[in-house]
Amino acid sequence: DRERERRDARKDEEAAERDDEAGERLQHDVAGHHVDEQPDRQADRLTEFVLPDTVSHIGHHAFVYNFKLTSFLFGENSRVRVISTATFAYTSSLKTMIIPDSVISIHAVAFARSGIKSITLGRNVSAVGLETLHSDLPGGVFADCTLLSSVTILSEGTIKFLAAFD
Numbered sequence: 692d693r694e695r696e697r698r699d700a701r702k703d704e705e706a707a708e709r710d711d712e713a714g715e716r717l718q719h720d721v722a723g724h725h726v727d728e729q730p731d732r733q734a735d736r737l738t739e740f741v742l743p744d745t746v747s748h749i750g751h752h753a754f755v756y757n758f759k760l761t762s763f764l765f766g767e768n769s770r771v772r773v774i775s776t777a778t779f780a781y782t783s784s785l786k787t788m789i790i791p792d793s794v795i796s797i798h799a800v801a802f803a804r805s806g807i808k809s810i811t812l813g814r815n816v817s818a819v820g821l822e823t824l825h826s827d828l829p830g831g832v833f834a835d836c837t838l839l840s841s842v843t844i845l846s847e848g849t850i851k852f853l854a855a856f857d
Contacts, residue, residue: 809841
């Protein structure tokens with residue numbers, strides 16, 4: 692029994708080390724200006740993520756299938772302009788999101804089949820649901836978001852909704 696407990700404890704330690712290393716690599720990847728498309732699947736182990744202000748672009752599918760992600764925050768002085776295709780698709784544990792004022796568009800299926808319940812769109816969002824060639828998922832930005840109950844729009848201008856809720 693003790694030997695098995697030691698083996699199990701060592702396996703847990705090794706898994707935690709791998710998760711820490713993956714988080715460090717992902718943090719290193721975003722220290723520049725981009726979060727790559729599915730960065731070596733490192734993102735699928737994260738539970739919380741704060742996007743540094745230095746990042747101006749989040750790649751397509753960057754956090755897709757991250758079932759553990761419960762919190763995603765943009766930096767206070769975010770420079771991100773676009774939420775790319777399927778960026779947060781299938782993030783079933785992500786419940787709320789505040790899109791910063793720096794974002795001007797949200798691409799197709801960005802939150803499709805996620806667990807999102809509440810989202811706030813920043814003051815400069817002008818297009819939601821832009822189609823791109825980088826998605827194999829059908830539908831709109833919030834397709835199959837069955838828990839979505841609140842969309843707060845801070846913009847005073849016109850927002851084009853193209854396949855947002857399909």
